[in-house]
Amino acid sequence: MNNLDVCPFCGSPxxxxxxxxxxxxxxxxxxxxxxGPIGRTEALSAAAWNKRFMESQPALTTSA
Ligand SMILES: [Zn+2]
Numbered sequence: 001m002n003n004l005d006v007c008p009f010c011g012s013p014x015x016x017x018x019x020x021x022x023x024x025x026x027x028x029x030x031x032x033x034x035x036g037p038i039g040r041t042e043a044l045s046a047a048a049w050n051k052r053f054m055e056s057q058p059a060l061t062t063s064a
Contacts, residue, residue: 004046008056009034015049017042 004015012031020026025045027036036052039045
């Protein structure tokens with residue numbers, strides 16, 4: 001599974017999820033070293049990263 005969005009900070013597609021602890025996965029950007037929220041599984045950390053990517057796009061969420 002590797003369907004990560006590009007980094008919301010530098011736009012780099014070079015992001016990967018790493019196991020940082022027992023039941024702790026975190027997505028890290030290889031471009032600017034930004035990290036996403038820690039999730040209990042690789043899939044959850046990826047979902048959290050992608051969610052943060054969406055939330056970082058204010059132009060797409062002005063309807064609220
Ligand atoms: Zn980055």
